[in-house]
Amino acid sequence: MPSVLRAQENDSIFDLFERNRVLRDADQGGNTSAAEALIATNEPILSFDTVYNLQLAISQYEPFVAAGGWEEIPQEAYKLTLGNSSRAVVALKRRLISSGDMGMVDNVSDVYDAATDAGVRKFQARHGLVITGQVDEATWYAMAVPAQQRLQQLYLNFTRVQSMAANLNPRYVVVNIPAATIEAVNDGMVE
Numbered sequence: 001m002p003s004v005l006r007a008q009e010n011d012s013i014f015d016l017f018e019r020n021r022v023l024r025d026a027d028q029g030g031n032t033s034a035a036e037a038l039i040a041t042n043e044p045i046l047s048f049d050t051v052y053n054l055q056l057a058i059s060q061y062e063p064f065v066a067a068g069g070w071e072e073i074p075q076e077a078y079k080l081t082l083g084n085s086s087r088a089v090v091a092l093k094r095r096l097i098s099s100g101d102m103g104m105v106d107n108v109s110d111v112y113d114a115a116t117d118a119g120v121r122k123f124q125a126r127h128g129l130v131i132t133g134q135v136d137e138a139t140w141y142a143m144a145v146p147a148q149q150r151l152q153q154l155y156l157n158f159t160r161v162q163s164m165a166a167n168l169n170p171r172y173v174v175v176n177i178p179a180a181t182i183e184a185v186n187d188g189m190v191e
Helices: 002-025 028-039 048-066 087-098 114-126 137-143 147-166
Strands: 171-176 181-186
Touching: 028 114, 048 147, 087 114, 114 137
Parallel strands: none
Antiparallel strands: 171 181
């Protein structure tokens, strides 16, 4: 029995060193800046290009949904953050990879590392969430939306935007109530 306890102690020490390395090596501020830079633009949410962009997104989602979409995120992923280690991290990484928020990796480990932190922050930025790097409640619920439902949202928005974009003037205002934003657009750029 003592050798089993020593092995468990060694595993715990290794886990502690691994967690400290992950925390030390991660640039959380840089990951946040990179995520914010992805969405920082003066292009309007609603423009003539929006119809094309929605068509492009639909063409990417349709085969993905036909192949089964992304896997469900387990509830254990809730509250995961940098340095955590669990099986739920593996599912989280696969979800981030499938939506393009995290690059492909050779081996999906169970450690919430710097790349996972960057992927979560990118996901949060793209979905208009507070960028924390933690799988908080809003992030978990956004990740839990099935790919089929996201595709249906794209279809719905495509139908809405088609008629709106066709009637745009050079100057207009877009009020997005769910996102709590207002854009004043002049000649195709947000002022």
